[in-house]
Amino acid sequence: MTATPLVLALAAALLVIGVTGVLARRNLMFVLISVELLFNAAGLAFIAGGAHWAQPDGQVMYLLILAVSGTETAVALALMLRVERRFGTLDVDAVSLLRD
Amino acid sequence: MELEFLLAAALAIFSGAMAVTRFSAVHALLYLIVALLALAVCFALLGAPFAAVLQVIIYAGAITVLFVFVVMMLNLGPASEYREHAWLQPGQWRGPGLLASLLLAEIVYVVLPGSGAEETLQVDAKAVGTVLFGPYLVIVELASLLLLAGLVVAWHVGRGGIGETG
Numbered sequence: 001m002t003a004t005p006l007v008l009a010l011a012a013a014l015l016v017i018g019v020t021g022v023l024a025r026r027n028l029m030f031v032l033i034s035v036e037l038l039f040n041a042a043g044l045a046f047i048a049g050g051a052h053w054a055q056p057d058g059q060v061m062y063l064l065i066l067a068v069s070g071t072e073t074a075v076a077l078a079l080m081l082r083v084e085r086r087f088g089t090l091d092v093d094a095v096s097l098l099r100d
Numbered sequence: 101m102e103l104e105f106l107l108a109a110a111l112a113i114f115s116g117a118m119a120v121t122r123f124s125a126v127h128a129l130l131y132l133i134v135a136l137l138a139l140a141v142c143f144a145l146l147g148a149p150f151a152a153v154l155q156v157i158i159y160a161g162a163i164t165v166l167f168v169f170v171v172m173m174l175n176l177g178p179a180s181e182y183r184e185h186a187w188l189q190p191g192q193w194r195g196p197g198l199l200a201s202l203l204l205a206e207i208v209y210v211v212l213p214g215s216g217a218e219e220t221l222q223v224d225a226k227a228v229g230t231v232l233f234g235p236y237l238v239i240v241e242l243a244s245l246l247l248l249a250g251l252v253v254a255w256h257v258g259r260g261g262i263g264e265t266g
Contacts, residue, residue, distance in 0.1 A: 002105045002146060002220075010109040010142070014116055021120035029125045029171070033132050036163070037116050040139050043151075051146040056227040059151045060236050063228075066158055067243040071250030073163050077170045078258035084174055 007048035014041035028080045028090045032073065039069040104210055105145050108203070112138035115199055125171050129164060130196040136160040137203050145210065150225040 014037055021034025043065045050058015080090065087094045112135050119131035136159045143152035232240060 002102060006102070006105065006109075007142070007146065010112065013109075013113050014139075017113070017116045017120055025120070027125075029167075029174075030120065030122075030128060033128050033167070034120055036132065036159075037120070037135065040136065040159070043155075044139060044142065047143050047146055047148050047151055050223060051148060051221075054147075054221045054223060056223050056231045059148050059223060059228045060232050060239075062148075062151045063154070063232065064239060064243055066154060067247055070158065070163060071246055073166055074250050074254040075257070077166055078254040081170065081173065082257055090174070 002051075004048055004052045007051075008045060011041045011045040011048065014038075014044065026091050026093060028083065028092055031092065032076055032080070035072070035076075036069065039065055039072075104206060105142060107206055108138050108141040108145065111135075111199055111203060112142065115196070118195070125167075127192060129167055129171070130193070131199075132167075133160050133164055134196045134199045134203070136164070137200060141203055141207055141210075144207070145220065147220040147222045149222060150228050 018034045018037035018041060021037065022031055025031055025034065043062045046058045046061040046065065048058070050056065050061075083095055084090055115131045115134040115138060119128045119135055122128040122131060136155060140152045140155035140160070143149075143155055
């Protein structure tokens with residue numbers, strides 16, 4: 001039986017890597033890859049909870065994260081294609097009109 | 101089971117960090133797949149075989165294929181063809197290939213009898229399905245609505261807007 005704090009530490013490490021990627025990378029493709037890592041960190045935390053109490057609820061939540069992640073990827077990639085077509089670049093700073 | 105989990109966790113963290121820090125999308129995707137597979141091994145070691153299988157099929161399979169499609173659509177023209185030729189040199193596969201074969205060796209070792217994997221309490225697909233279509237039925241319906249909405253949005257956004265070229 002793997003210790004639950006160890007699993008949560010792995011989830012936290014993946015979360016840190018993902019957040020770093022989202023903040024540091026300016027290419028939309030790599031931002032999306034980092035977001036995938038974030039989803040996986042959250043899923044791992046749910047699985048760890050389910051394993052800790054030996055209940056199936058953790059895996060049910062993981063399934064829902066899977067659905068959310070799939071939807072997010074499809075929509076975000078479609079938006080990314082639009083950004084590339086319109087601005088000719090994948091730089092997130094090209095689409096910062098709302099900020100100004 | 102600590103040692104096996106630590107190995108898979110180290111692989112997940114290393115390939116996750118590599119995926120985030122690569123400069124070409126294809127390399128990052130290769131390392132992302134290895135990270136997802138390492139997490140699948142972690143799920144299996146935690147006694148969640150159903151989630152592990154779904155992780156391989158849906159994350160490492162379907163979602164990554166979406167990324168690959170977009171990478172292919174974004175790179176058109178002879179310049180990018182030259183670049184892709186440079187990307188797909190056999191040397192670029194060594195890192196992810198090595199990590200993936202480490203994972204394969206680990207999963208083979210864990211599946212073999214006598215490794216102590218049977219001690220972990222397993223929550224199998226039947227238990228998950230019973231709960232999923234019992235107390236969680238409404239959430240399942242909401243998830244299906246979400247997927248439908250995602251399908252409609254991806255189709256609408258992806259085909260190009262009205263009055264806009266391309």
